[in-house]
Amino acid sequence: MTISLDTVAKANESTNLSRFCRDTLSPLSRSDQRRWGEVYVRGLVTVPGRKSIRRICETIVGARADQCLQQFVNQSTWRWEPVRRNLAEHVTAESTPKAWVVRDAVFPKSGTSSVGVASRYVPAAGRTLNCQVGLTVMLAGDAAAVPVNWRLLLPRCWDADERRRNRAHLPATQRYRPRWQVMLDAVEEMRHGWGLAPAPVIADVAEQRDVEPLLRALEERGLGYLLRVGQQVPAWSSRAGANRVPTVGDLALLAVRPSARTLNWQIRTEARVAATRFVASPVPCEADAPGFGNVRMVRRYQPARHLLAQWTVGRNRPRATWLTNLNVARLPQLIDLVKLDGVAAEHLDRMQDDVGLRHFEGRSYRGWHHHVTLAAIAYAYRLGRELGDSREDLRIRPYA
Incomplete structure (x- = not known):
């Protein structure tokens, strides 16, 4: 019996992805959660086109198990924070990121029920969209950037709308806050909650009129x-x-x-x-x-x-x-940091379709956080596979 090289390659690929999921999803205490987490990540990596829960189940599980996967993503109570921290530690273990780049991720939506959805002006699109807006902190190097932390930017109109809040299972503690405060909260979680060594924070706040509170907050924290x-x-x-x-x-x-x-x-x-x-x-x-x-x-x-x-x-x-x-005497290095914002934007844009970041169809607060966390794991794996051993900056070589 002859086994083709293509069959061997696919088997090796499947093994590598399983090992990557086993390591990054290890904070999940239950074996069934880790199993469904791998199914979802595998679907985000391998399913072509739109990566809906139904298509992932049909392609990966081979049976109509969409209710189980739906429950894992949208209703299960597993905590996303330890998984994100674990992913960040995996990325930084291979190479120290040069910057923490803060970017907005836009999720166009139809209807008004998805958590945090509202009609708002999106600077990147240059027009008003009905959408969710997430904020992510990305660990960035010269050629790649991986999102490791996420926040959902809630508009003011959701604060007093108890009907929509209840339907989206939005915790009472989640209210509108200025973007700079949300950004600072995410950075502080990575710095103190996760114990990561801080890197320069890069962000585009050109749409913000008063930047002094953010400047002072960053300076006070060193x-x-x-x-x-x-x-x-x-x-x-x-x-x-x-x-x-x-x-x-x-x-x-x-x-x-x-x-x-x-x-x-x-x-x-x-x-x-x-x-x-x-x-x-x-x-x-x-x-x-x-x-x-x-x-x-x-x-x-x-x-x-x-x-x-x-x-x-x-x-x-x-x-x-x-x-x-930062030290402006080293102007070339400062310009290199300027370019990292473009690197992060390119990779976040690739995530939209490559791993189905914008394909999420759920409406709950918990489901949104679960999806973006698993999409980040899927993208980290794809990125590591693409970069392989030639990567000299932000390597994830054990899984290449």
């Missing part, structure tokens, strides 16, 4: 950050009766001077090569003279707080602006 901010954001907190505070955009215009710390960079795409310039400048905390025209003369600065601006050659306004407390 966390490094690189936050993309809008150019209309005030450069510092003003005192009562003070003159108009300059914006980040104002400081970016003033920062372009011969003595500024700058670095020219080339961005290569398939279509062309674009020249861009990065400029770093300290952020003052208050002006010594009325108005902000003399902001160049400011002598008092926020401790280690700097502005980073990206200029496209030939433009009269910066393309993007960031606030950071």
Whole structure:
């Protein structure tokens, strides 16, 4: 009897995936939960097209066991926090992430019953969508990023809607909170609850008008950050009766001077090569003279707080602006961190269909958290398989 190489490869693949699931799902105390967890992850990895619970069951289990899998994902009481922590430890065991990148994940929905769903403007889409919005913290390296922690961003309209809250099994403690507070909570859980060594926090808060509370909270905790901010954001907190505070955009215009710390960079795409310039400048905390025209003369600065601006050659306004407390003397390394936000965005976008992140059909709060946790495990496995032994940054080589 001849066994084809393809059959052997499939058997090895199945064994590797089982071993990966056994390790990452080990915090689940019950054997039946670990078994159904592997079925779901295996389905997210291997089932083509839409990865519904019914299709996963038909493909993986070979029987109509969708009620059992439905119960495991949507109603079972297993805790997702230890599983996420375990996944994070697996990722960091191979290589220390260069950053914790915070991104939003959008789940378009029809209807109004899915937990946290609302009609809201989505900056990434440039339009208003009926959707859920999740926040994830991703462990990022030069070529890959894995989401390990999640939060569901609840809109205000869900706070007083007891009917929808009860139907979605939303805990009483879960209420609307500003995005920066949700983000800080997720980061603190990873740092103190999980005991992970912190990395610089990268986030896009360009849609947030007041970023000072987040900046102060990160600084008080001794966390490094690189936050993309809008150019209309005030450069510092003003005192009562003070003159108009300059914006980040104002400081970016003033920062372009011969003595500024700058670095020219080339961005290569398939279509062309674009020249861009990065400029770093300290952020003052208050002006010594009325108005902000003399902001160049400011002598008092926020401790280690700097502005980073990206200029496209030939433009009269910066393309993007960031606030950071990292060492701007190492500007190339700082720009490498800027690029990690794009790496994280690319991988989160791939997850939407590759492992069915946006295919979840459940409506409950518990089900949403179970699904995104298992989808992250599925993506970590696929990523490790793709990168294999050539991976030098964020490796998951034992499962490649």
